[in-house]
Amino acid sequence: MNAASIAVTVVAGFLGAGKTTLLNRMAQQPQYGRMAVIVNDFGELNIDAAIIAEVTDAVVSLQNGCICCTVQEDLLAQLVSLTQMRPRLDRIVIECSGVSDPQRIVQTLGYPQLKAQLHLDTVITLVDASGYRALEGEFARLSRAQVACADLVLLNKADLISAAELETLRAEIGGRARVLSTVQAMVPDALLLGERSERNGLSPVLPRHDQLFESWVWQGNQPLPAKALRDWLGQLPKDLFRLKGLVHLQGNDQPFWLQHVGSRSQFTLANGQTPELAVQLVFIARRGSGLREGLEAQLSALQGL
Structure with missing residues (x-):
């Protein structure tokens, strides 16, 4: 080396x-x-x-x-x-x-x-x-x-x-x-920070993983109600592996980073972020799950609350 x-x-x-x-x-x-x-x-x-x-x-x-x-x-x-x-x-x-x-x-x-x-x-x-x-x-x-x-x-x-x-x-x-x-x-x-040792016998390379997952973006122009959003997050289906993004919540001037996996959600202040849209979310789900239309309709409904 x-x-x-x-x-x-x-x-x-x-x-x-x-x-x-x-x-x-x-x-x-x-x-x-x-x-x-x-x-x-x-x-x-x-x-x-x-x-x-x-x-x-x-x-x-x-x-x-x-x-x-x-x-x-x-x-x-x-x-x-x-x-x-x-x-x-x-x-x-x-x-x-x-x-x-x-x-x-x-x-x-x-x-x-x-x-x-x-x-x-x-x-x-x-x-x-x-x-x-x-x-x-x-x-x-x-x-x-x-x-x-x-x-x-x-x-x-x-x-x-x-x-x-x-x-x-x-x-x-x-x-x-x-x-x-x-x-x-x-x-x-x-x-x-440790230098790694040489190794042998790595596992076989897997097939392309975009055959297993699908990802899409949902964006909204209105802040979301905090309690209704948390209730919605608590009922997400198991075929949705990951949800993350930037959200404005009603009554808050500062946006939040949202990270959701499994049954757990975390909101942290997004320092220095001034997004043009109130909500920008990335979904990662099992390919073929058919979740997109329903989840987006639910989010649109939340914006109207």
Whole structure:
């Protein structure tokens, strides 16, 4: 490895596992040096990039496709561009979308035009401890592939399950990776900066994941009533894996970032955001779920309350 090459950290994990929370924390830590973040969102609006841009201006956005499928050529071009930045970067962090297989990103870093300039430091996979075992079929297979590629696995949201359930999950995941239990992706910074060891026997590359998921954007021009919105969020169907975006609530001048996964929703103030529209939401659901028309009609009704 060239001593002057740039370290690359890959952050992976299924939809809603906590990747953006971890990246936000990393972007604010000076010990990571001069760092750029590549964010890939599976949808027409890159909400994750906008959130991370609140704490760092070195954000590259790859959107409207899976980073290991439709935007892989864009990733290669952006990585080449980042190697030419001056002053030289110390680290590049790549956030895979929740539907990505990180092994493809690992393979991209081995391309000849990158090999002399970059080296893979570590792959971190976040797991939603409360939802991992409920995944089925191709979704479970994808999540297992994300774990299999990791050097460090964070069993995030560990406070939402019992100690016995957590130990069972830890035993199921097993493998060669270091496994840590976390809440809000809190982990000692020293564990995120270790040079990774060489490894063999990676899991087979999965088929394209845009065959498993569908994503769409809903936008509205009126603030939403807070209580009615929370009630609506509490009744969302299980085939909706992820909902995130920017919302104005009635009676509040400042917009909020909304993050929803499973049965949990989180609202945080969107500092410095002045969106033209009152509501901008990204949905990620099981392909063929048929949810879009009904959910959009419900949101339109909420605007009228």
